[in-house]
Amino acid sequence: MSSTASETARSGRIPGTRRRRPPTRAAAAPSPRTRRALHALRRAAPALAAYAAVRVTGLLVLTVWAHRRHHGVWPILATEWDSGWYLGIADHGYTHQLGTAYNANDLAFFPLYPVLVKAVAAITPGSRASTALGIAVVASVLAAWGVYAVGERLYGRRAGTLLTVLWAAFPVGLVQWMGYTESLFTALAAWSLHALLTGRPLCAAAGAVFAGLTRPTGVAVAAAVTVTALLSLRRRFCARALAAAALAPLGWCAYLGWVGLRLGRWDGYFAVQRLWRNQLDGGAETLRRLRKLFVYDPTPQLFLVMVTLTLIGAVLLFALSAWDRQPLPLLVFTGVLLAIVLGSGGVYFPRARFLLPGFPLLLPLALRLSRVSRRHRALALTAAVLASAYCGAYMTLTWQGPP
Numbered sequence: 368m369s370s371t372a373s374e375t376a377r378s379g380r381i382p383g384t385r386r387r388r389p390p391t392r393a394a395a396a397p398s399p400r401t402r403r404a405l406h407a408l409r410r411a412a413p414a415l416a417a418y419a420a421v422r423v424t425g426l427l428v429l430t431v432w433a434h435r436r437h438h439g440v441w442p443i444l445a446t447e448w449d450s451g452w453y454l455g456i457a458d459h460g461y462t463h464q465l466g467t468a469y470n471a472n473d474l475a476f477f478p479l480y481p482v483l484v485k486a487v488a489a490i491t492p493g494s495r496a497s498t499a500l501g502i503a504v505v506a507s508v509l510a511a512w513g514v515y516a517v518g519e520r521l522y523g524r525r526a527g528t529l530l531t532v533l534w535a536a537f538p539v540g541l542v543q544w545m546g547y548t549e550s551l552f553t554a555l556a557a558w559s560l561h562a563l564l565t566g567r568p569l570c571a572a573a574g575a576v577f578a579g580l581t582r583p584t585g586v587a588v589a590a591a592v593t594v595t596a597l598l599s600l601r602r603r604f605c606a607r608a609l610a611a612a613a614l615a616p617l618g619w620c621a622y623l624g625w626v627g628l629r630l631g632r633w634d635g636y637f638a639v640q641r642l643w644r645n646q647l648d649g650g651a652e653t654l655r656r657l658r659k660l661f662v663y664d665p666t667p668q669l670f671l672v673m674v675t676l677t678l679i680g681a682v683l684l685f686a687l688s689a690w691d692r693q694p695l696p697l698l699v700f701t702g703v704l705l706a707i708v709l710g711s712g713g714v715y716f717p718r719a720r721f722l723l724p725g726f727p728l729l730l731p732l733a734l735r736l737s738r739v740s741r742r743h744r745a746l747a748l749t750a751a752v753l754a755s756a757y758c759g760a761y762m763t764l765t766w767q768g769p770p
Contacts, residue, residue, distance in 0.1 A: 407516065408512070410519070410524065411512050411515045411516065411519075411527075413528060414511065414512075414515040414527060414528040414531040414532075415508060415511055415512060415515070415531070417528060417531060417532050417535070418507075418508070418511040418531050418532065418534075418535045419508075421532060421535035421536050421540070421752050421755070422507070422535055422540070422543065422544055424752055424753075424756050425540060425541050425544075425752075425755060425756040425759045425760075426440075426541075426544065427756075428756040428757065428759070428760050429443070429541065429756075429759060429760045429763065429764070432760040432764055433760075433764060436764060438764060443545075443763045443764075444500055444544060444545050444546065445496040445497065445499060445500040445545070445546045446496050446546065447763075447769075448769035448770070449476070449546075449547055449548075449769060450496070450499065450545065450546030450547065452473055452476050453476060453480055453481045453484065453499060453546060453547075453548070454481075454484070454495055454496055454499060454546070455473060456473055456476060456478070456481035457481040457482075457484040457485040457488070457495055457499070458485075458495065461473055461474055461478075461629070462474060463629060463630075464630070465630050465632075465635070465638055465639065465642070466642070467642075468642070469642055469643070469644065470642070470643055470644075471642070472639045472642050472643070474626050474629070474630075474635070474636065474639045475639050475640060475642075475643050475645070477548070477580055477581050477582055477583065477585070477622055478580055478622060479548075479551070479577060479580040479581045480499075480502070480548045480551055480581060483502055483551075484498050484499045484502060487501075487502060496546065499546040500544075500545070500546050502551070503543070503544060503545060503546055503547060503550045503551065504544055504550075506550040506551040506553075506554045507543040507544060507550035507553075507554075509554040509558075510534075510543070510550050510551075510553035510554035510557055511531050511534065511535065512557075513553070513554055513556075513557025513558045513560075513561055514527075514530055514531050514534050514553070514557050514726045515527040515528065515530065515531045516557070516558075516561045517530070517557055517560055517561050517564065517697075517726075517727070518530035518531065518730065518733060520561065520564050520565065521564070521693075521694070521730070522730075522733070522734055522737070523737075525737045526730075526733045526734055526737045527733075529732075529733040529736050529737055529744075529748075530726065530729055530730060530733040532748055532751075532752075533729040533732055533733055533736075533748075533751065534553075534726045534729060535752075535755075536748070536751040536752045536754070536755040537723055537729075537755060538673050538677055538719055538754070538755055538758045539677075539719045539720045539723060539758065539759065539762060539770055540723070540755045540759060541755075541758075541759030541760075541762065541763065541770070542720050542723060542759075542770055543723070545770070547720075547770075548581050548582050549582075549720060549723045549724060551581055552578055552581045552582045552584070552585070552724050553723065553724040553726065555574045555575075555577050555578040555581060555585075555588065556574070556578055556587075556588045556700065556724050557726065558570075558574050559571045559572075559573075559574030559575050559578060559588050559591070559592060560588075560591065560696050560697060560700060560727070562574060563591065563592060563595050563694075563696040564694060564696065568592070568595075568596050568599075568605075568607050568608045568610075568611035568612075569607050569610060569611050569614075571592045571595075571596075571611060571615070571696075572592050572596075572610070572611035572612075572614040572615045573614075574588065574592075575588045575589045575591075575592045575614075575615035575616070575618065576614060576615065576617050576618035577618060578618065579615075579616065579617070579618030579619030579620070579621075579622070580618040580619070580621070580622055582724075583619075583707070584703075584704055584707055584708075584721065584724070585618060585619045586616065586619050586703065586707075587699075587700050587701075587703035587704040587707065588615070588700060589615040589616040589618075589619055590699055590700070590703045591696045591697075591699040591700040591703070592611055592612070592615035592696070593611075593612045593615045593616060594695070594696075594699050595695055595696045595699070596608040596609070596611040596612035596615070597612050598695070622636070623635075623636045626639065640713075643713060644712065644713050644714070645711060645712070645713030645714070646711075646712055646713070647707075647710050647711060647712060648710065648711070648712030649710055650709050650710045651712065652711070652712040652713070652715070653678070653709050653710070653711070653715070653718075656675075656715045657675060660672070660675055661675075668766070669761065669765075670716065670761065670762060670765075670766040671715070671716060673719065673758055674715065674716055674718055674719045677718075677719040677722060678708070678709065678718060678719070678722070681705060681708075681722050681725065681728055682705065682709075684728040684729065684731055684732070685701055685702065685705055685728060687731035688701065688727065688728060688730060688731055690731075691730070691731055691734065693727065693730060697727040697730070698727075700725070700727065701725045701727050701728050704721075704722065704724070704725045705722075705725070707721075708721045708722055716766075716768050716769070717769055717770065720770050736748075
């Protein structure tokens with residue numbers, strides 16, 4: 368027998384052919400939902416990069432300004448004003464009594480954010496203040512993605528990117544990277560509205576439940592979901608829409624009910640709000656402050672002027688949104704949000720911050736900027752970004768009250 372034949376007999380293969388490797392288990396392919404999410408993230412990547420650039424610009428201006436004043440940046444972002452209240456709730460829980468002291472009852476602050484801070488801090492290194500700030504920053508990116516997704520769904524990628532940049536450059540946009548609830552609330556609101564626009568009422572209702580556990584204005588998200596779902600029943604009956612309409616307000620109602628049980632009175636939460644001087648008055652306090660600012664105050668404070676211009680601009684933008692015939696969920700959300708902010712008899716200076724989640728109000732600007740020349744668009748956005756950076760630093764280093 369030849370040597371070749373002997374080799375074939377021993378190896379069991381024909382000379383000159385490759386030995387086949389045993390089959391290996393193929394890596395599991397991503398699910399269709401994961402592929403869709405990754406594709407959406409790739410489409411949103413330029414908008415998210417632009418968002419980060421705007422916020423980093425604001426942070427750099429704040430850092431330089433704070434350094435000149437010998438003031439630390441981290442305490443400003445992570446521990447001051449409302450941040451301290453949320454950290455106190457995460458550390459010690461809520462009070463059991465109503466009390467009589469004004470501006471001193473932590474039951475006015477909704478629970479989702481401090482609960483997340485406590486849960487994440489338990490499994491991660493660092494302080495709870497660092498954890499709270501990290502959650503806010505991550506939530507702001509998710510919010511920016513949701514804002515882009517809504518804008519892209521309605522008017523295309525350019526308008527979605529412009530809407531994201533405009534939201535980042537909101538006059539009090541620095542709050543998005545502070546230990547506050549605005550970023551988390553905006554993320555929940557944006558994705559709930561996107562779910563409504565894409566025909567997923569139960570997902571929208573789930574977002575509304577969590578939004579209702581995040582801020583008092585969560586009722587605006589619930590209203591958008593409930594009204595949209597109920598009106599859709601006129602066309603055809605849908606059990607999912609009916610369930611969404613019923614589920615959406617549960618988060619907000621659950622917290623108000625829990626506060627009532629904790630304090631032993633049915634109006635417990637509203638009693639807390641009265642101690643914070645934050646009950647609704649139909650807009651009387653807002654009109655009084657506007658009249659004082661424009662008629663009687665010869666040297667109004669810059670921050671209050673900015674807040675006032677933001678409120679007036681929001682009303683005008685809501686009118687433009689209605690003129691543009693925005694989808695009903697967006698109009699209901701921003702309409703209820705505006706009604707709460709303008710109709711409050713509480714403190715005046717945080718109202719620009721309260722409007723920060725109302726990103727659909729910026730859609731008319733984004734739509735019109737998408738139609739102008741590149742040069743004019745660049746000039747407008749540059750001015751907005753620089754103004755936002757200045758306002759953010761002024762708000763935290765010169766203004767004496769909370770943002």
